[in-house]
Amino acid sequence: MADLTGLDLAGSMIAALLTIMVLSYALGDNPLFRVAVHVFVGVAAGYAGAIAVRTVLWPRLVDPLLGEGGPAISSVLVVSWVLVLLLTLKAWPSTSAWGSLPVALLVGVGAALVVGGAVTGTLIPQSLAAMDTLNPGAVAPLTGETGLERVANVLILLIGTVTTLAYFQFTARRGPSGEATRSRLTTWVADVGRGFIALTFGVMYAGALAAAMAVLAERIQFLVGLFFSLLGG
Amino acid sequence: MPDVRCPMCSKPNPSDAATCKSCGARLKPLVPGESPIGGALGRGGDFLLGEEGEPGHGEGGADWLERRRPAADEGGEAEHEALTGGADQSGDQPDWLGRLRPAGAEEDEGPPEGEVPDWLSSGEEGRAQAEAEPATEVPDWLARIRERHEAEAQAQANEPEPAPEEDWLGRLRAEELPPAKPELPPARPGRPPVESVPLAMPKEPVSRPVFREEVFKDDRLFPAPDIGLEPEEESTESPPLPWNPPGDRLTPSRGFGRKPSAGAEMAGDQGEGEKPARRGGLDSAAEPAWLAEAREQADDELPHVPALVGDEGSAPASGSAADVELAPIDLPDWLSELKGAPPQAKPEPEGMGDRLAPATLPSWLEAMRPMETFRPVVEIQPEEEQQVEAAGPLAGLRGVLLAEPVVAMPHPSTAAAARLDVTERQFALGDLLRRLVKEEERESPAAARGKRRLPLVRWAVAVVLILAVILPSFVGGPSFPVPALVPPGLPSLINLVNELPTERPVLLVFDYEPGYSGELEAVAGPLLEHLMLRGLRLATVSTRPSGPPLAERLIQQTGEMHQYTNGEDYLHLGYLPGGPAAVQLFAQDPHLAVAGGFLLPEGTTGATIWQSPVVRGVERLSDFGAVVVIAAGTEIARTWVEQASPMLGETPLVMVLSAGVEPLVRPYYEALDPQVDAILAGLPAAVAYEQANGQPGQARTLWDAFGSGMLVAELSLVLGAIYGLISWLLRPGGG
Numbered sequence: 018m019a020d021l022t023g024l025d026l027a028g029s030m031i032a033a034l035l036t037i038m039v040l041s042y043a044l045g046d047n048p049l050f051r052v053a054v055h056v057f058v059g060v061a062a063g064y065a066g067a068i069a070v071r072t073v074l075w076p077r078l079v080d081p082l083l084g085e086g087g088p089a090i091s092s093v094l095v096v097s098w099v100l101v102l103l104l105t106l107k108a109w110p111s112t113s114a115w116g117s118l119p120v121a122l123l124v125g126v127g128a129a130l131v132v133g134g135a136v137t138g139t140l141i142p143q144s145l146a147a148m149d150t151l152n153p154g155a156v157a158p159l160t161g162e163t164g165l166e167r168v169a170n171v172l173i174l175l176i177g178t179v180t181t182l183a184y185f186q187f188t189a190r191r192g193p194s195g196e197a198t199r200s201r202l203t204t205w206v207a208d209v210g211r212g213f214i215a216l217t218f219g220v221m222y223a224g225a226l227a228a229a230m231a232v233l234a235e236r237i238q239f240l241v242g243l244f245f246s247l248l249g250g
Numbered sequence: 251m252p253d254v255r256c257p258m259c260s261k262p263n264p265s266d267a268a269t270c271k272s273c274g275a276r277l278k279p280l281v282p283g284e285s286p287i288g289g290a291l292g293r294g295g296d297f298l299l300g301e302e303g304e305p306g307h308g309e310g311g312a313d314w315l316e317r318r319r320p321a322a323d324e325g326g327e328a329e330h331e332a333l334t335g336g337a338d339q340s341g342d343q344p345d346w347l348g349r350l351r352p353a354g355a356e357e358d359e360g361p362p363e364g365e366v367p368d369w370l371s372s373g374e375e376g377r378a379q380a381e382a383e384p385a386t387e388v389p390d391w392l393a394r395i396r397e398r399h400e401a402e403a404q405a406q407a408n409e410p411e412p413a414p415e416e417d418w419l420g421r422l423r424a425e426e427l428p429p430a431k432p433e434l435p436p437a438r439p440g441r442p443p444v445e446s447v448p449l450a451m452p453k454e455p456v457s458r459p460v461f462r463e464e465v466f467k468d469d470r471l472f473p474a475p476d477i478g479l480e481p482e483e484e485s486t487e488s489p490p491l492p493w494n495p496p497g498d499r500l501t502p503s504r505g506f507g508r509k510p511s512a513g514a515e516m517a518g519d520q521g522e523g524e525k526p527a528r529r530g531g532l533d534s535a536a537e538p539a540w541l542a543e544a545r546e547q548a549d550d551e552l553p554h555v556p557a558l559v560g561d562e563g564s565a566p567a568s569g570s571a572a573d574v575e576l577a578p579i580d581l582p583d584w585l586s587e588l589k590g591a592p593p594q595a596k597p598e599p600e601g602m603g604d605r606l607a608p609a610t611l612p613s614w615l616e617a618m619r620p621m622e623t624f625r626p627v628v629e630i631q632p633e634e635e636q637q638v639e640a641a642g643p644l645a646g647l648r649g650v651l652l653a654e655p656v657v658a659m660p661h662p663s664t665a666a667a668a669r670l671d672v673t674e675r676q677f678a679l680g681d682l683l684r685r686l687v688k689e690e691e692r693e694s695p696a697a698a699r700g701k702r703r704l705p706l707v708r709w710a711v712a713v714v715l716i717l718a719v720i721l722p723s724f725v726g727g728p729s730f731p732v733p734a735l736v737p738p739g740l741p742s743l744i745n746l747v748n749e750l751p752t753e754r755p756v757l758l759v760f761d762y763e764p765g766y767s768g769e770l771e772a773v774a775g776p777l778l779e780h781l782m783l784r785g786l787r788l789a790t791v792s793t794r795p796s797g798p799p800l801a802e803r804l805i806q807q808t809g810e811m812h813q814y815t816n817g818e819d820y821l822h823l824g825y826l827p828g829g830p831a832a833v834q835l836f837a838q839d840p841h842l843a844v845a846g847g848f849l850l851p852e853g854t855t856g857a858t859i860w861q862s863p864v865v866r867g868v869e870r871l872s873d874f875g876a877v878v879v880i881a882a883g884t885e886i887a888r889t890w891v892e893q894a895s896p897m898l899g900e901t902p903l904v905m906v907l908s909a910g911v912e913p914l915v916r917p918y919y920e921a922l923d924p925q926v927d928a929i930l931a932g933l934p935a936a937v938a939y940e941q942a943n944g945q946p947g948q949a950r951t952l953w954d955a956f957g958s959g960m961l962v963a964e965l966s967l968v969l970g971a972i973y974g975l976i977s978w979l980l981r982p983g984g985g
Contacts, residue, residue: 043712045705061764065795072824076846076856130830130893138892138925146921159742159924170920217913224910224932226963227956228769228882230719231909231933234955235768235948237719 033243036236074101147178180210711966718962722954730957732950736942737935739919743928744942746876746902747780754875755787755865759890760797760804762882766908769933771804772949774880774906776939777930778804779947782812786875787864788820791844793832793886798822798848807948817851821864824848830889837871837897872899880906884914891918895925902927909933 038053078097081089100119107116149155149171156163162170183206189197199207253262254277256270263270267277636649644650672680722728750756758778762770781788790801805820814820823840824847826832836843846856854862868874871894881887887905895903905915905926912931919926930939933956936949 040716043716044709061796068795068798068825069827072846072848072856073827080856126831127829130834134830134834134889134892138895139888142921142923142925143917145923146917149922155922157920158922159927160738160920161742220913221910224908224912227909227932227960228766230959230963231772231952231956232766232768233715234719234952234959235772237716238723238952238955241720241723 029243029246033240036240040236147175149174176209177213180206181213182210183207184210184214714966715959715962718958719955722958728954728958730954732937732941732953733934736938737932739929740935740938740942743777743904743930744780744939746904746928747777747784750781750784750786750875750902752784752786752875754873755789755868756781757871757874757877758788758790758801759877759879759881760790760792760801761794761886761890762797762800762880762908763794764796764800766882767800767803769908770880770882770906771807772933772947772952773908773930773936774804774878775808775947775949776936776943777878777904777906778808779812779943779945780939782809782814783943788814789823789865789868789874790820790848791823791826791836793826793829793889795825798824802849816849817854817862817864819864821854821859821862822848822850823859823865830893833889833893837894840868840871871897872901874901876902876904878904878906881911882908884911887911887915891915891925904928904930907931 035053035056038049041047042050078094078101081091081094100122104116104119106112107120151168151171153164153168155167157167183203186203186207189199189203192198254265254267255262256273256275256277258275259270259273261270261272263272263277269276633649638648639645639650778788788805790798790805792798792801801822805814808814809820816822823844825845826836826843827845828835832843841860844856844859847854847859850856850859851862859865860868871877877890877894877898879887879890881890887907891903903926905919905928907915907929909932912929915926915931916929918924919929930936933949933952936947937953940947940949
């Protein structure tokens with residue numbers, strides 16, 4: 018950051034200003050923070066729109082029509098234009114119903130992909146992983162764990178999975194007093210599962226805190242470096 | 251001669267034929283006074299009339315009987331004796347009928363023997379012919395009746411004579427009933443036994459006439475009475491007659507099949523001293539005492555509510571007429587009881603004769619009547635305002651109840667009028683719902699603006715954290731040593747990168763927001779450095795619009811030292827719109843998914859991007875040497891694992907993650923069949939990677955500040971936990 022000139026200096030100054038405005042939230046909610054948030058949201062939305070037009074809409078919808086050898090009309094192009102026009106009708110309440118077709122197409126395809134991928138890519142493989150072998154002679158292919166260490170890890174993984182699932186089992190019998198109560202065994206297993214859940218949340222919180230601390234350190238170093246650059250400049 | 255067609259079967263018959271040769275129907279109408287040739291009536295009347303005592307015997311109108319007599323004589327003297335019963339001394343009638351007359355009624359009661367009564371006559375035509383007979387041909391029985399009437403008229407000269415009745419039955423009712431009553435014939439088997447009913451018949455047993463089969467041969471004229479008697483069998487009981495004589499018609503209880511009521515006996519025990527009194531045009535002499543009392547009581551108390559209103563101008567029909575009709579009839583017990591309990595009503599006031607009296611309902615019926623809404627609708631109007639029914643079977647009647655209020659007009663349903671059965675639990679839940687709704691409707695009072703307290707604790711923590719992060723940069727300390735332990739999985743990642751083929755490009759996926767660039771650039775930096783050290787070509791792509799600029803920024807920062815140039819050493823494939831669908835499409839066909847690229851070098855467009863030397867030869871996702879996903883969120887990492895890993899083949903999938911995401915992605919890495927081949931997450935792993943590369947980078951620059959800040963954060967957490975524990979212990983009841 019020693020050689021800041023021209024546009025880089027302006028950009029660094031704006032970045033430093035926005036960083037300070039965001040850090041002002043430590044004093045409480047204030048206009049500086051809100052202005053910074055609005056700037057970020059607006060810039061992100063505008064940039065995303067510009068990218069979508071420049072890298073998606075123009076090359077896929079307009080370039081084929083303006084090609085040097087004449088319009089290269091294909092069925093994909095026609096369908097794409099129809100869907101785009103229908104989606105444009107969403108802008109007006111009177112015609113918004115016509116825009117439901119492309120929206121339905123997007124939602125349906127997206128949902129199908131997500132569900133299918135979750136079943137084949139997460140549910141089945143992770144269920145099989147929870148039923149890993151307890152053979153001490155087995156060796157983990159990537160971590161290289163083996164022997165008692167690996168067996169302990171497999172047991173912890175199995176117990177954690179079962180007890181966590183048991184915690185989310187809300188079926189209970191109704192007692193004489195009319196209240197639904199779990200059995201003692203189910204309650205104990207669910208308590209263990211709750212411990213695993215708390216541990217997982219703790220790890221995730223620690224990771225989020227570490228990530229935030231890394232970002233804070235980077236921002237503070239940016240400000241300190243800019244400060245020294247300006248002083249040394 | 252023209253043929254005569256049968257009125258029954260329409261087949262032609264000779265004109266002189268008396269009966270149809272096909273169906274046996276009579277071709278000539280039967281007229282009283284005429285001689286049905288060979289007709290069944292002639293034979294049927296034989297047993298009623300006797301041989302010599304028939305009316306009109308020897309006269310011109312009874313020659314059919316003359317023709318029939320030889321046939322009867324041929325039947326045998328014994329049979330004739332049985333028929334006549336040896337009581338033919340009078341020469342006019344059979345003995346059993348002769349005994350009936352002095353006991354029960356006068357001999358002129360009933361229709362004349364040998365003649366068909368009105369109800370048997372074939373119609374107006376026959377009656378007209380009978381009336382057309384000359385007056386000189388008055389039969390004997392009629393002459394005797396006239397003589398007796400003349401005698402009675404002289405005896406009862408002072409008594410008001412009721413209006414003469416044309417019907418002989420009306421005259422009979424004025425006569426005294428016989429004191430003796432014959433017994434009914436035994437009940438037919440299979441029917442409930444009927445007690446003997448005292449009838450106005452003689453007590454001594456009468457011989458029953460012997461029936462001959464031809465009497466009932468023509469059942470169209472004389473349907474066989476169902477009396478359960480067998481022919482050729484004598485009985486001491488009254489004979490079943492094809493038509494009821496007048497005395498029997500006064501006591502029709504026999505047809506009811508029930509025990510006669512007391513009223514029947516009362517009707518038969520009418521004393522002679524009772525004077526006949528006309529009421530409603532009918533004789534009340536035969537009216538029983540109980541009925542007279544009931545009528546008097548009803549007249550005093552009951553207004554009759556006629557069901558239908560008669561013609562305009564006519565007085566409402568009096569119920570006495572119907573009562574009188576039933577008066578001389580022997581009623582069964584149940585009917586007598588009903589008659590004996592007339593409804594209570596008040597006499598009709600003056601001037602209300604043309605209006606309907608209000609109906610009175612019993613209390614239990616009034617209580618259950620769900621007709622509140624109908625009351626104003628079906629209000630009974632005065633007769634002159636009531637409409638005359640125009641159609642249907644009630645056409646022409648006034649005051650007909652309208653069907654519209656019941657059928658067409660809306661009214662509360664009577665089917666779902668049952669009370670709702672609610673359990674305590676349902677009631678409690680309903681009450682809870684009611685309270686929730688009421689709570690939502692309640693306007694909450696504005697919270698009292700208390701004294702604003704300064705967030706001193708938050709400020710103190712913020713100041714301490716910022717100082718902890720700033721101090722290493724300004725002062726140079728405190729210094730934190732680099733991790734002595736290499737994170738698990740880092741060696742395998744380093745080996746994986748070292749083994750990547752140099753002829754195949756590495757795909758870098760920049761799927762994180764700019765806010766995470768401070769961390770992820772520091773974490774991904776060592777890996778990118780390692781790739782550049784090996785001289786691998788790099789292709790970038792992103793499913794976020796902000797991804798390509800972040801890729802350019804990181805590669806510029808890292809590749810500056812390695813002299814990586816756009817279009818030769820790296821290439822930005824650009825933005826993939828569509829989220830998971832774009833990942834799926836890119837995994838299947840990268841050429842189809844990539845549209846335009848980002849910051850493409852001169853001479854390279856979206857159409858020719860795959861002709862770039864960086865990605866030349868790449869047709870599928872597995873053609874890349876490795877796929878490195880730099881992600882700050884769990885969802886995008888899982889999306890690449892789920893959608894792209896099946897298409898990778900032997901191409902390794904490396905995850906560069908934020909520290910908070912690693913716990914949720916690590917299961918994909920530690921499985922026996924791993925879907926993720928390497929993970930690089932968090933600043934400590936990045937510092938260790940830099941140490942392994944032998945070139946400290948941005949991670950190491952941040953390490954001291956990061957360490958100091960984490961120390962302050964951990965101390966803050968510990969202090970906060972101690973403060974919370976002390977507060978809980980000092981709280982009343984907490985310890």
